Amino acid sequence: MANTSTTTISWDGGSSPMNASYGKLMMWFFLLSDAFTFSALLITYGLVRSAHPAFDGAIDAFQFSQLYWPVPEKVFDAVPFLHGVEAPLVFVGIMTFILIMSSVTMVLAVEAGHRMDRAAVEKWMLWTIVGGFTFLGCQAWEWSHFIHGTDAGGLLKDGTTFFGANLSLNQYGPPDFAAFFFFITGFHGFHVFSGVLLNFLIYYNTVTGVYERRGHYEMVEKVGLYWHFVDLVWVFVFTFFYLV
Amino acid sequence: MAHHQETTVKVIPPDTAKIKKLWMTALILLVITVFEFIVAFTIPHEYKDLRVWIFIGMTIVKAAYIVGEFMHLRYETKFLLWSILIPTIFIVWMLVAFIYEGSAISEARF
Known part of the structure; x- marks a missing residue:
């Protein structure tokens, strides 16, 4: 075979359909099904949003109201340690940066695996794990801020002031808005969390020499696919939840 | 270096051109994200359709780079x-x- 890696991984029948190992192919099809799940969540967000009135005044005059869907950049404008400073989408931008960087370190680990370079795989896997934890920390802060709310709070339909959000009430707008925030970023966050666990497993197996003895680092590649997919989903969440 | 069999694993030296390409992909992704920020805060909200189409276009470009280069699908x-x-x-x-x-x-x- 034209494969340059040290071992050719073939299926039990002796040949490899689509020139990929069984595990890698199944990872691809799993990711395809996962893409359907995430699309369903994001597209349903689109449906519910377009079924609500949009805010049509001047953007500077925007206020939280139960009557129309909020403008996302007015909701997500807080940054840790800068209480009261309006910095629309800055924190989400930082989170995007972290996730893209951890995707590069992952792909560098895969590349090192192809070269059987155990030390380099260890180094880049560690950086990827650090990136994953940092992202999760950022998300924890964002959720906490979203749940506790702003200093002024917002008016509910019955005229009372409410601070923050839960699954049935929120200060930012129609209740569905907060519900979608929790479901979409929560489902993505859970993927990041499982990704970090898988990355740690790979790191552990690399350190103990499992892959070196096996003769190839294909597991790094498979988990790498998963990790890039998490990054890919974030690209879509970033656009359709935060930017549009 | 009087180690056991494990040291016999041959490490292939890194291909700098390939690694450079990976970093370039990351750079492109970051530049597009920065561009999206600029669009978000310079094009007024009145031009909603234009904004949305730029965002969608940029997202598809980013997705293509992630799937094609990082996930290596282009080369399968x-x-x-x-x-x-x-x-x-x-x-x-x-x-x-x-x-x-x-x-x-x-x-x-x-």
């Missing part, structure tokens, strides 16, 4: 590539149907 066999890409037609269909439905609900309610 064509059959694998199309097996993954063609089913996403269902996502496009769902998008069209649901947004159409959402606007219809909006018309009926308001």
Whole structure:
């Protein structure tokens, strides 16, 4: 075979359909099904949003109201340690940066695996794990801020002031808005969390020499696919939840 | 260096051109994200359609780089590539149907 890696991984029948190992192919099809799940969540967000009135005044005059869907950049404008400073989408931008960087370190680990370079795989896997934890920390802060709310709070339909959000009430707008925030970023966050666990497993197996003895680092590649997919989903969440 | 068998693993030296390409991909992704920020805060909200289409276009470019370069799909066999890409037609269909439905609900309610 034209494969340059040290071992050719073939299926039990002796040949490899689509020139990929069984595990890698199944990872691809799993990711395809996962893409359907995430699309369903994001597209349903689109449906519910377009079924609500949009805010049509001047953007500077925007206020939280139960009557129309909020403008996302007015909701997500807080940054840790800068209480009261309006910095629309800055924190989400930082989170995007972290996730893209951890995707590069992952792909560098895969590349090192192809070269059987155990030390380099260890180094880049560690950086990827650090990136994953940092992202999760950022998300924890964002959720906490979203749940506790702003200093002024917002008016509910019955005229009372409410601070923050839960699954049935929120200060930012129609209740569905907060519900979608929790479901979409929560489902993505859970993927990041499982990704970090898988990355740690790979790191552990690399350190103990499992892959070196096996003769190839294909597991790094498979988990790498998963990790890039998490990054890919974030690209879509970033656009359709935060930017549009 | 009087170690055991494990030291016999031959480490292939890194291909700098390949690694440079990976960093370039990351750079492109970051530049596009920065561009999206600039669009978000310079093009006024009145031009909603224009903003949305720029965001969608940029997202597709970013997705193509992640799937093509990072996930290496561009370099897999064509059959694998199309097996993954063609089913996403269902996502496009769902998008069209649901947004159409959402606007219809909006018309009926308001």
